[in-house]
Amino acid sequence: MRIAIALLLVGVGTLLFHFLSPWWWTPIASNWGVFDQTILITFVITGVVFTVIMLFLAYSVYTYRNREGHTAVYEPESKKLELWLSLGTAVGVIALLTPGLFAWASYVTVPEDAAQVEVVGQQWTWNYRYPGADGVLGTTKITNITGDNPFGIDLDDPFGADDILIANNELHMELDQPIKLLFRSKDVLHNFYVPHFRAKMDMVPGMVTFFWMTPTRTGKFEVLCAELCGTGHYNMRGHVVVDEPEDFRIWLAEQSTFVETLAAAGISTGNDLADQGRDIAQSRGCMGCHSIDGSAGVGPSWLALYGKTETLDGGDTVLVDAEFLKTSITDPNAAIVDGYAPSMPPYDLTEEELDALVAYIRSLS
Amino acid sequence: MVDIGNTDIDALPVAEVEEADLYHAKSWITKYVFSQDAKVIAIQYSGTAIAIGLVGLVLSWMMRIQLGFPEVFSFISPEAYYQFITMHGMIMVIYLLTALFLGGFGNYLIPLMVGARDMVFPYINMLSYWIYLLAVLILVSTFFIPGGPTGAGWTLYPPQAILEGTPGSDLGIILMLVSLALFIVGFTMGGLNYVVTVLQGRTRGMTMMRLPLTIWGIFTATVLALFAFPALFVGAIMMLLDQVLGTSFFMPAIVSFGEHLEYGGGSPILFQHLFWFFGHPEVYIVALPAFGIVSDLISAHSRRNIFGYRMMVWAIVAIGAISFVVWAHHMYVSGMHPAFGFFFATTTLIIAIPTALKVYNWVLTIWRGNIHFTIPMLFSLGFIVTFLNGGITGLFLGNVVVDVPLSDTMFVVAHFHMVMGVAPLMVVFGAIYHWFPLMSGRMLHVGLGKVHFWITFLGAYSIFLPLHYIGLLGVPRRYFELNVGGTPADFIPASVGQLNAFVTVITLLVGVAQIIFFINLFWSLRYGKKSEKNPWNATSLEWQTPDMPPGHGNWGPELPPVYRWAYAYSVPGFATDFIPQNVAPSTMPGLENIEDG
Structure with a gap:
């Protein structure tokens, strides 16, 4: 009894949620509106099937509940019904698939003038x-x-x-x-x-x-x-x-x-140790996350970083000096600057390499 | 297949093993620990699977509190988060669901339902469990090793699984792969047993087309697993070699954090093909036993024959066969050749046809039934709803262009949790409530069962339904945080954060509600109402044993003969609304006319 009502409510609730939920796709900014249309077609076809089955299930559960004098019907199979259901499903599947495959064909065919x-x-x-x-x-x-x-x-x-x-x-x-x-x-x-x-x-x-x-x-x-x-x-x-x-x-x-960029890379910082540090920074991929021009990246920019006072993740402040920089390279998660994520892997550098890198960062201040 | 008429069955000799060939335990240890009795092995498998499943459940709480309340719990670092999601997925899919359905229900039900005394290879069956246990222990050990478990995602995609930048990329991934390889070895031993027992161990009169659908589901799933797991085995061994010996099966030339690595020439996509050649049939390895079991639960508790038995059998077989040619629908955006998209979208949508027929036939079994709202029936209804919903979203993801915007978003997470998490677990619970009396001789408490059902069903549905929609919006999966450095992505409104908090609260609630289930389980084991024999008035053989719970060897002096299919419910003209498979036609006039529906 309660379950029949629950099934009805789950079915209706799902539909209501679909129409009332505040979450839907972002406004499209490309030519692939056909993807959205295929999703809509899929929502419509499957939505109808979902609704019909849920309603039929709720109806059956209510109508054929066990009670005094009620018995089940013995009916092993119905070839005709099963055939119609198979055909109907096949038609639905074709209706879903066909527009999808045409859209896919255009997605994988790059125009000449691209x-x-x-x-x-x-x-x-x-x-x-x-x-x-x-x-x-x-x-x-x-x-x-x-x-x-x-x-x-x-x-x-x-x-x-x-x-x-x-x-x-x-x-x-x-x-x-x-x-x-x-x-x-x-x-x-x-x-x-x-x-x-x-x-x-x-x-x-x-x-x-x-x-x-x-x-x-x-x-x-x-x-x-x-x-x-x-x-x-x-x-x-x-x-x-x-x-x-x-x-x-x-x-x-x-x-x-x-x-x-090749020519620019050859320009010296005027400091041998710092030059060495720049080579290390480039070869170890540091620049992927740390900019040297002050622009935002995954990690803090190195421009004017040395000597700066940074606020850490827990609210503490710290002076960025050689010691702090070295720890941040070898054990990056020891202290995280506020606003950044602890996603840098630890780097196993020699003391000389660390000195060079710090010298380079210092040369940017 | 020879067509056996009922009149012939009594004349058939009992294909009985010699008494000397049946293993009898000689001590407490060989009876309860190193047991060769499939029923004990089943309990061992189930207990271990459920125990590790609880670890997986706790891991899901950890990731949900991070998603629901980011930056509140500082002990969840990104590394830990990725380790949680990886281990959660791996545990739930393989170590819980696969082991529970096949090792647990398979072991318990196959010999009893086909009318055998035990599995055909009891010793191998015992080994299967102990190797599984070893695999589980190695998996658990990775939580305690330096670097922790792997955080590569449950798909373990190389190159990242074995490279710096991913947590647990050394010992964690090595032990993970070793554990998987052992799991497969153990499973293969059990799996051969299940298949051979179904093919060779059936009692006289039990033709293939009289098998309960439970057995068809478990049998087909096992065949799938025997073909699919070797692909994962090969992938695991090759990745192990890449990680330990520095071979390059899956590793191309790579510059990792500015360093040139020694690898070269391998293909990351090759691993994905191997993984999903296993991984997609795996979905059905979990689903088919659930399909089978739920068919029997619905039929028994609706007091009605399963509608379209033959169609149901062929649908199981067809789904099993087609499931081997759909795997690359997991790889539409992997960079594989675009032409594959046409093929795999077509096969994937074709598989929806037999699957939909199964749903229709479950509903049509309920239709014109005489439904008893027992706990197993409630969970079966819960299964139909969640499977219907999850199956429908599969039609989205299988259709290649629809998958492109949705893949790797929360839509995928919602889809597969609904279809292969919630739905099969509904069946697991229904099956436990259904067969607990057979295993223990006592009934589970109905009131507690109802509370458990309502919280689990409604809770799980409201967890996963809304997640589809934030996926449609574009919220990606496997994100430790959506806000980087306090700045949310501009297309993600604040309401997504509120929804995440809501989902987390419900997740914790549903998780904690499982305590009700365990209390019921342990309390009823000792104090539950004593069950009469065959408490559900079911027709299948497992309820017709001389003793309940069935003793060692299952049957009395002679194996039961089978005269008809397992769905003779509410046959008109008889006093009872069920006729067990082994009731001889000579004992009841009119019975000879109903054999197989």
Whole structure:
């Protein structure tokens, strides 16, 4: 008795929840509205089936409850009923699948005129590369990666020289321009996910993956890593900025090419120990999380860090000196600066390397 | 298959093993500890599985309090959080559900329901349990080793599972893989037993098409497991080699935190194929026994034959077969060749047809039944609702383009918890309330059972229903925190935090409510109402043993003959509303006409 009412309430409650819940997809910002439509079709078809079965179940439970003088009907099977139910279900499945497969076909077919951008993931940050003036991305190899060549671009490949490298977490895209995103990873699996674009794709070390899309409105959208990639996974965030074509071109022109970054890397800090420290920082991937220009990253920026007084996670304050920096490198979770997550792995550096690194950080203050 | 008519059965010789061939325990140790009796092994399997399952439950509380109340409990670091989710998933899927359904219910029910004295290989059966126990102990030991258990997620994807940056990437993952390999060895021993016993140990008259659906479910699931687990075994061994010896089966050239590693040439995606070649059939390894058991519970407590028995059998077999060609629907966004999407979306949606038929037939069994609202029946209804809901969201995720926005979000978490967490557990509870009298001779307390049911069913449903919708919004799974450095992602409204807090409270409540179940279990074992024989008036053989609980060897001097299917409920023209499988037609006029429905 009570269970029949409960079944009815669960069925009706589920429907009410569906329509009244405040959580629904984000306003779309790409051409993949067809994904949303397929989800809607699925909601409608399965919603009808869910409602009918729940109502029928509640009705049956109520009507055929055990009571004085009531007996069950012995009826082993009904071929006809089972056949109709099978056919009906098959029709429903076809109705779900067909639009889905057509949408998938367009998702995996990249248009000829698509621009290209490469997204490179590493624990726990994103870097981006544009093909530059020649429109072609230079070839890369994971073994080419050094502190000065974070993308592992082949130095002999003429197409690579003018590639535009973005060493921070912000990707720019041009409005209404189809774009093919090529994905690489340096270390573990990651996944480039922008909820507003509806698209996502794993980034797999050792191979290049892709998806394509057309951004359909300007704005700044959140990028999340959607494939568990270690302790800092939840911290692997970034942004995509969709610009008007004119703004995009202006922005792109301000960025450095591979050749320019190589040249800049050779500029000395005027301090041998600090130079050594910079090499260590680049080769150990520190710059992935710590900027040297004051911009926000996964970890605190190194610009003007040395000598600063920082507030720690528990409210204590601490003076950033050599001792504090060294502990923070070898045992990062001992003290966390307020506002940051404890996601840095401990680094096993020699005392000389630590001194050099600290000297470099100090040279930035 | 020879068609055996009922008139032939009495003439058949009893295919009985010699008395000398049946193992008899000689001491307390061989009777209760190193036992070769499938019923004792079943209790051992169940006890161990439930104990480790409770660890998994506590882990889920830990992750929920982190999600519901971030930054309140400082002992949950990101490392610890990822270790909790990994161990929770691994424990629940493999060490609890697989072990409980096959090692627990399989061992108890197969010999009794097919009319055998025991499993065909009792010694191997005993070894199976002890190796399983060893696997569990190794798993538990990882909580106490330096670095702790692995935090790679229950899918253990390389490269991260064995690289710095993931908690437990040295000893933790090594012991995890060793434990898995041992689990598979132990399972294979038990699994061969279940299959051979069903194929060779059936009593006379028990044709395959007279087996209760419980046995069909367990049997098919075991066959699936015997084919699927080797893929995981191979994956585990190769990853072990990658981690310990530095081979590169799954490891390409990698720069980890600025350091070039020695690996090169391996494929991370290869592991994913191996994992899911196991992992998807695994869903049905858990689901099929639940399907089978719930069919029998619904039929017995609705006093009505299962509707469309033959269709139900073929649906189980079809689901089992198709489940081997759907695995890559877990990998739509893995970077595998896009053309796979067409194939795997199609196969995945096809599997929905036999699955939907099963749901219809459960509901049609209830329809025109004579429903007794016993605790097993309540849990069966709970199963239908949660499975219906979870099955439907499977149609979302199987359809490749729908999966792209939803994969790796909370929608997936909600889906698989509903379909292979809550729904099978509803069956586990229903089955325990149903068969407890057979095992103990006493009934479980009805009042406590009702409280347990209502809190568990309504609670679990309200935990997982709303999580689908924040997944649709785009909230990712496996996130330690949604707010980084106090700044929430701009598309996530504050209401998501409130919902997370609500879900956490309900989770704790439902978790604590399980104490009611355990109190009932232990109290009833000693003080419960004494059960009469066959308290549910069921037709299947396990209730027809000379003693209840059944003694060693299950049956009296002679094995029971079987004259009909297990669903002769409410057959018109008879005084009782059930006719057990072993009642001879010669004893009741009119009986010869009902054999197999």
